[in-house]
Amino acid sequence: MTNRIKVERAILNLTQEELANRISVSRQTINAMEANKYVPSTVLALKIARVFDKRVEEIFFLDTED
Amino acid sequence: MNQTLLLPNRFKTIGWCILIPATIAGILLTTTGYEAEWLNAKVLTLFYDEISIISDAVVDEFGPFGLIEANVTNTLVGVVFLFGALMVAFSKEKHEDEFIANLRLSSLLWSVWVNYILLLVAFLLVYGIAFLHIMIYNMFTILIIFIIRFNYLLYKSTTSMADDK
Numbered sequence: 001m002t003n004r005i006k007v008e009r010a011i012l013n014l015t016q017e018e019l020a021n022r023i024s025v026s027r028q029t030i031n032a033m034e035a036n037k038y039v040p041s042t043v044l045a046l047k048i049a050r051v052f053d054k055r056v057e058e059i060f061f062l063d064t065e066d
Numbered sequence: 067m068n069q070t071l072l073l074p075n076r077f078k079t080i081g082w083c084i085l086i087p088a089t090i091a092g093i094l095l096t097t098t099g100y101e102a103e104w105l106n107a108k109v110l111t112l113f114y115d116e117i118s119i120i121s122d123a124v125v126d127e128f129g130p131f132g133l134i135e136a137n138v139t140n141t142l143v144g145v146v147f148l149f150g151a152l153m154v155a156f157s158k159e160k161h162e163d164e165f166i167a168n169l170r171l172s173s174l175l176w177s178v179w180v181n182y183i184l185l186l187v188a189f190l191l192v193y194g195i196a197f198l199h200i201m202i203y204n205m206f207t208i209l210i211i212f213i214i215r216f217n218y219l220l221y222k223s224t225t226s227m228a229d230d231k
Contacts, residue, residue: 016227026161028220031227038165 003060006034008052023047073157081153088147096202101137109136144205151209159220169219177212 009019016030023044032038040048049056094100115128159166184207188200 020161025163026159026166027227028161028223029163029165032165032223035226038168041164044164 001039001060001063001066002036003033005030005048005059008054008059012052014051019048019051022051071156072162073153075158075160075162077153078157078159081150081155081157083150084146085150085154088143088150091143092147092206095140095143096199101139105139105142106135106137108133109138109141111136147206148209151206151213155209155213155216165223166220169223170216173216173219174212176215177208180211180215181208 005019009016014022016027016034020027020030025044029038029040029044033040045056045060049059052059111132111134113128113130114132114134115126116134117124117126119125181204185200185204188197188204192200
């Protein structure tokens with residue numbers, strides 16, 4: 001799975017730390033997701049979508065391997 | 067991973083303070099075979115099996131639930147080590163979240179694999195008293211390997227974001 005977290009974060013001008021605090025996770029989690037090393041749970045994906053005020057499908061995309 | 071099975075974060079520091087001296091003491095005990103005289107005690111045991119020589123005859127006494135005389139140096143160090151290691155291994159991180167839980171679980175799986183591969187190699191290649199030593203160490207290696215692996219993965223995930231704002 002790939003995602004646009006980094007891009008969306010840049011649009012809102014948020015640091016990894018700020019985004020992490022907003023959805024109460026560690027900064028490592030944001031970093032791992034942006035590096036496509038971690039696929040978040042549905043709950044976390046929905047929380048991220050809510051911060052960016054977008055639908056989940058506009059932020060997360062299926063990969064060819066999925 | 068079920069979060070309720072983890073200890074609060076402050077136990078991690080306490081655990082390290084216990085684990086480090088207990089590890090040093092444990093290594094010293096296993097290499098020197100030292101037993102403190104003043105730690106001879108009568109202890110309750112679930113099962114005992116003692117061989118003694120009474121007037122040239124070998125007597126093997128065994129059975130469940132007994133009160134026996136034993137030196138508790140190893141017992142004491144082993145128990146303290148386990149307390150320390152369990153605290154370090156199973157305390158929450160400052161920001162315990164699903165990604166950390168994922169690292170924790172995969173480290174646990176990794177350490178079980180590595181531990182049993184090492185034991186398998188030892189089974190095949192080590193015999194006699196040397197194997198007995200390996201078995202003693204093997205009682206603790208799963209926890210040790212897990213602690214090393216988990217903290218290494220945590221460290222790696224922290225450094226990979228060092229320059230990334």
